[in-house]
Amino acid sequence: MTLNVWQERLDSHFAQVHEQRRTPVTTHSALYALEHGLSADEVDQLKADVLDWVKNSGPSRRHFSVWAVYSAEVGYQYSGEEYWATFGALTPNWQDCNSNRDHIRDCFREFHRKYGAAKPYGPWADHFRIICWPITHAILPQDLQRELAYVLYELRGSFTPALLRDSELLGRRIEDASWNSRARFRQFAEHHLLVGQIATALLLTEDDKDKALILPTTLNRIARDLDKNQRSREWLGDARKRANQVRIRGLSHTTGESQFEAVSATGAVLSPRHREVLELGIEPDVFLERTGPDSWSTRLHLPSLAPLVQRFPRLRDVIANQRCVVTGAKGGPLPRGYLLYGTQTVTLSRWPSSDEVLLKFDNFDSELAYLLTMECLLRPGPTWLFKIGPDGATATHIKTGIVQPGTDYILTARSGTHLPHSTLNSSGATVDCEGICAIRLTVPDVITKIFQEQLNNLSISTSSEIRVAPVGVPARNWDDSGTAEWLSTDTPLIRISATFEIEGIILNLVGPTSNKLELNRSTPWPLLVNLERLDPGVYNLHVLVSRPQNPAPTFGRLQFTIREPKRWTGSFPTATPFSANISPAAPTMEDLWEEKAAVELSGPPDRKAEGSLAFYRNSKNIYEHSFGPLDLPCSPGHWLEHWQAITANKSVENAYDASSECELTISCEELGTFRVRAIRDPKPVRWVVKQKNSGYFLKLELLDEQVQLALGRYSFRSPVEFAQLRENAFCEFRVSEDGGLFAATADQFRDAVIIPPAIHSFKWLAAEVKMPQMPRSEGSLGEIVSALEIWCRARAVGSQFAVDRKSAAIKALESELVRLVCGDEWLRHEESSRNSSLAFSDLKNFISASLKHSSLSRDISIKQESLRSSSVEELIDSLDWLARSHLDLPVFSTARDHGVSRQKWLTEFVYRLFLSPQHIRKWASNDFVPAVGYVLKNSVLVRLVRVVYLISQMPQLNDVQCKAATI
């Protein structure tokens, strides 16, 4: 068939689909080239006819529909980043030049104009201005299908009729839930409506497919391809099952959502928001661990915040990318993303106050702070009760404060006055945690009235004479005192017993599925109750028992949560003796490569782990490198040593440059496997480095549009000086022996690599940087910041020498930055304190020579200890207080904002200038230039911030993990 005939046929088809979608007029009328309605054989024929055409001629605009369909078909098969490579491989005789690439875009534009076809949008479409068209029109490329299935599976617990009805909303939820997915899927998920439409369509039953917003044949094709992968099929199957249940339930409710009143463990009615947060199960769990016959340490289980991120996706950036301080915990802040991998346990050295949120992230986020205040606090005292387990090794927190006869407890309180001095059955106990004291309480089998009164004085009550316990099937959580959790796949069975004669009993189950049972005395006792399968949500089972000749009934209540089971993916060991943490949680290839990702492995010391690093290009494994054995446990510092040995391997380095994706696997046999897949941060411009013939070769790849680039080289000796590159970067060229930083810059993108010098003698080993002293001006400071942006983000390749050169350049630039903003003399003092000729504590005396600032040094000394363990937010508060209390600063205001908050913003600007100068321009946005001007005129403030910054970095100076993050 000629392309003219194909064009005619496709025109007629798309015109018809376009017409159908226009009536009735809806906002969901976009059309995709993949909706061509052709059978598999016809698609093959169209491809063959296109290939025939290309043999003799270039693409022609009059065949725009044919080219749109052909390019979308290539997009459907492609994975990774190199669309044009795939296109070229599938299209022999294709001339890969600028005009032909532009032609494809023109075809899609015409397709969009004529049939209202989908137009790509979002940041990714801004970067990849041509390939965004065929990939968008491929709807759901095959390599993203598995991820969509997984995200739908993860989301199934939060399906509601309203969500399933609203594609845009469902799309938003999918984007929220894809925080841990690969970058390409996250970009795809930015198209809320499209992704929501596809998801809705995939969740529909066969009968409902006619209602789909995508052509049923296309939808069936995607679903069929998805079903080819066993795990995707399982995930999607479970998600569909759940969607079906929800849809049926939704139909039976006129309002669409079930309404019920939920109450907290303390009996208070919960707001819908609070209920939502409660269902996420993110309350930290404090417990005691025995360290000696009568001594205990205080431990805190921190829940995974992944459910919080799924539910409130906006928080993803903070939780995944900010360090977090645990209030009262030993040690420094937790690494970035640490709370996204299962439950973590920390030791408390100080008992937090009742209003202190237990988790504090570096950057204050009001929504996160609000949500954390709901569930992330210790329960208010004055006493906290812990039940000693049957093994005597741990004691769990009893939130309800109810004790049971014949059981031992540890009772803690902020002060001894809240603990009994002469209670019967109590003995001494010590808890290694500042701010609390403890006793051991032995509750006798028979509780006397006196003992009962003493307990009441301590705000402790004894369990009612009604006892509830799970039977047969275990509850996922059970605290023996009125709170529990089961999985939605379980059939909860409970046993209700009483120590007295029963007249009648009412069981009232209140929750998403409600039920009531009234029983008389003829019911055999104790009761075995089958709660049956329940929908996810928070439930309260109220038990009301009447006794003969007793008008006052006895009440009891069991509050429990039903949640969906968490799917095991095999990628992350949980509850196994081997465990791993990686920070950030979803690293890119660059994060791994540039040692920005900190890896920590735990496991029994007599076991060893083994690893492999596999590289992929267009989903094909191109190289695999095995390493190990690794001794366990493996600290971030040790990991870095292993990692440097791995990346120093020439074959690994070449494979890195040739690949678009890699998978790091660390396995400890049956004790668990840790697997993380990292994708290259998609950039349309990229340097490809190859090591061969004892030298380095560079080549620039343009992955999409062929734009105008500035190509240059920075030398190691003078890291601010830029020299134009004379070589043709699009052809592989050999790098001269002195190496350097090679940068390619377009309007919006930059890629930079650092090639190490060839080392011919010991003299060359030293990384010598000659930094010219720049005049103290806004221009100089801007230049230093620009150079730092380039050097910090550049990838060091080849050998450790490249890393050393990079560090040396950054150090020299930072030093020059300090000199510019703090002054020459200050820099000399700082250097003296670094080489110990000046005590660090004396540095603060040089902040200002003025007598009126003399008390500043004293106040810094007082705050020094707390500054070391403060989050950024707390540091800024302290700095703001110090500046306002001691310095008489001129007002900083910009045209759009004035006042006290701007002054605090300025203080934060200075702090961030030292913390991460490579990000400061982006952070300050339009206020960068005025802020720099202010900084240069107010060096006392700058020196104050500098001292506090140095103090805050002190505990981490030896922490390789943080070093890795800073390099």
Next chain:
Amino acid sequence: MKIISTAEATSLTVATLGFDPSYADLQTPEALAALIRKVAACYCPCTAESLTATVNGLLAPLTVTEREVVRDAIDQVVAYGDLAEIRETGSAKSLIYLASPSFVRTADRRFLLFGVVPDGEDPTPPELRSVVEFVMYSRRLQAGDGDSTEQALLEAGFARLKPESWLKCPPTIPARYFVSKYDEALLNAGNPGTPEDVTLIEPSRPVQYYSGRWAKLKRQTGRFVARRSQAFGAPLWSYLEAKEGVVTRLLDFPFNENHWRACDEAWHLQQARDSVAGQPQRFRIRPGVQKNTFVMDIFSPIPAWATRRWESVGARTLASSSLISFVFPVEQLDSECEFANQRMWLERG
């Protein structure tokens, strides 16, 4: 929500664990092992005592199951490899963890499956679930096509264990050398303090009745494999020397065989000591119910590495007048008798 009888609750529990209530109850080893795995999925890492208490608490209203039976079943599930018992660093306390889903390919089309996942869902690929056979504490898979089954398991996230690593055993050495290593170490052991609640295996008592060999430390003199209580946590396994009921030297396990549990090393040492004392532990061979099979009955506990070996070449079966029994194909008779004799100094009785 409805009220049900004890029988209904039992049936429902058995069905939830994946068994047919008409053929199995909560005393059936396979169902008990499944319940242990499910409880572990909810509460691990935790101590063995805590796990035992939780399982007992769930069973108590439905059936009479001795605490020791549950505790022993947990040991068997650990020995098989579904759970892992790991000693805390710098502490005598051991915790039970989940083992990650993994498999060993014991023959071209035969697999043993291990591991438990946190919420207790079955990680086995759905199309293979129907061919998984539960035999006592083990899960076995007889595949139609070994390679595609292996691929399906790998895709589902199971780890492939190397048979040589999974079946790793201590080296073969004569019993007297084995004992001498421990005797020497005991001679160099420091002050034992005053261990409390010591129970020990009386070497002189008949080897055919394991629980009958245990006695409290009273006025005995000699060297013994023993258990002693600790302030909190499970009793420790030890090798000790006593004079007139007073402990003079003491060595806690694991000592040499760190790869395995403390009890494995203690049982192994007892096997060697019994052999050296001229009273070797014994095994009995009898024909199996199925044609061309034989059953090996053992009368004392065996280390986990021996259990693994015999699970891979045979299968555990209900014990008959013995402590543990395995069934093997008849062609394995010589090699397994040799294994028992060479590695554990057991003699055919």
